[in-house]
Amino acid sequence: MKVSVVIPALNEEGIVGKTVRSVPINKLHEMGFETEIIVVDNASTDNTSQEAKAAGARVVLEPKRGYGNAYIRGFTEAQGDIIVMGDADGTYPFDEVAEFIQPILKSDAEFVIGSRLKGDIKPGAMPALHKYIGNPFLTWVLNVLFSTGISDAHCGMRAMKKEVWDKLGLKTSGMEFASEMVIEASRKKLRIAEIPITYYPREGESKLSSFSDGWRHLRFMMLYRPGPFLLIPGVIALILGISLTALIWFQGVSRMHSLILGGLLLLAGYQLLLSWLYFGAFSAAYGYSRSSGIKKKLMNYHSLEKELLLGVILLAAGISLGLYVISNWSTGGFGPLYQIQTTIVAMILSILGIQTIFSGMFLSLLLLNKEEKKGK
Numbered sequence: 001m002k003v004s005v006v007i008p009a010l011n012e013e014g015i016v017g018k019t020v021r022s023v024p025i026n027k028l029h030e031m032g033f034e035t036e037i038i039v040v041d042n043a044s045t046d047n048t049s050q051e052a053k054a055a056g057a058r059v060v061l062e063p064k065r066g067y068g069n070a071y072i073r074g075f076t077e078a079q080g081d082i083i084v085m086g087d088a089d090g091t092y093p094f095d096e097v098a099e100f101i102q103p104i105l106k107s108d109a110e111f112v113i114g115s116r117l118k119g120d121i122k123p124g125a126m127p128a129l130h131k132y133i134g135n136p137f138l139t140w141v142l143n144v145l146f147s148t149g150i151s152d153a154h155c156g157m158r159a160m161k162k163e164v165w166d167k168l169g170l171k172t173s174g175m176e177f178a179s180e181m182v183i184e185a186s187r188k189k190l191r192i193a194e195i196p197i198t199y200y201p202r203e204g205e206s207k208l209s210s211f212s213d214g215w216r217h218l219r220f221m222m223l224y225r226p227g228p229f230l231l232i233p234g235v236i237a238l239i240l241g242i243s244l245t246a247l248i249w250f251q252g253v254s255r256m257h258s259l260i261l262g263g264l265l266l267l268a269g270y271q272l273l274l275s276w277l278y279f280g281a282f283s284a285a286y287g288y289s290r291s292s293g294i295k296k297k298l299m300n301y302h303s304l305e306k307e308l309l310l311g312v313i314l315l316a317a318g319i320s321l322g323l324y325v326i327s328n329w330s331t332g333g334f335g336p337l338y339q340i341q342t343t344i345v346a347m348i349l350s351i352l353g354i355q356t357i358f359s360g361m362f363l364s365l366l367l368l369n370k371e372e373k374k375g376k
Contacts, residue, residue: 004080068177234272241266315353
């Protein structure tokens with residue numbers, strides 16, 4: 001059998017050689033494994049490739065930068081029966097690879113992920129923001145949405161059989177690759193094992209961006225499960241907004257602040273529902289998830305004409321109310337405007353109509369990709 005250790009590297013001169021040499025080739029050989037170390041040079045501008053080759057690694061080049069791009073290239077090149085992955089910056093304990101793959105060798109797991117939070121995080125290895133807020137929060141969201149049952153969803157040291165990699169079908173090019181791997185492992189009901197590991201301070205300049213990378217992971221999870229983020233709060237805001245706006249409008253009571261609040265909730269709730277459809281359409285069109293029954297009906301390509309018709313009706317109603325206000329205003333010689341509540345309702349209807357029309361056009365463009373795939 002053969003073990004492939006895949007290490008992506010972007011400008012890791014000064015540490016990548018040490019990382020390659022930390023892989024326990026002799027120990028793995030004693031266990032009966034042939035070992036290959038693949039360093040994926042992700043368009044480095046320093047001597048990363050030369051240093052990795054000198055340390056004994058096979059270097060492959062991936063000109064398209066991105067965490068996911070580098071790993072996809074490395075896993076494609078890997079010839080081993082078992083693939084182990086980890087960063088080139090000296091943070092992960094490659095010297096523990098032999099112990100790390102034991103759950104796979106014993107057939108206790110198909111996919112192994114390290115846990116820094118259950119292991120030993122050396123001083124200075126992980127910022128407090130990541131250790132106590134970022135990682136626990138994103139891991140909690142992942143566990144709630146996908147029932148993964150792990151403690152450190154963004155640990156980069158992982159292992160799997162080569163056939164598991166072929167089964168996962170991963171395609172994201174950036175940092176979302178880490179979340180996609182765990183999500184797909186859970187969706188495909190792989191047996192997952194978590195191994196506590198030691199996490200060391202990195203050597204060299206960090207390439208992580210805490211807030212933007214965290215948002216990208218959260219946004220990616222929304223592609224698979226947009227309901228908790230968009231549908232539920234959208235429905236609540238929409239119901240409250242419609243109720244408050246209708247109550248003020250039909251009572252004819254001058255409560256401007258309440259009407260403005262109702263309109264704001266109505267528009268925000270409607271926009272959240274449209275965003276839920278956008279995420280669902282994109283996810284279905286590009287193969288990240290399957291649409292639910294209600295979402296399939298709402299996103300049916302031919303029903304989008306009805307959405308355009310609804311948008312035109314809402315916009316026409318808003319314009320009609322607006323013209324009515326202008327007519328009464330002109331009759332009074334364009335003096336003080338007393339029909340402010342009617343004006344606000346006209347504005348709300350017009351905005352809803354415009355939102356509906358353009359959302360219909362946008363969804364039709366997204367779903368064209370899905371229709372073309374069906375036709376092939």
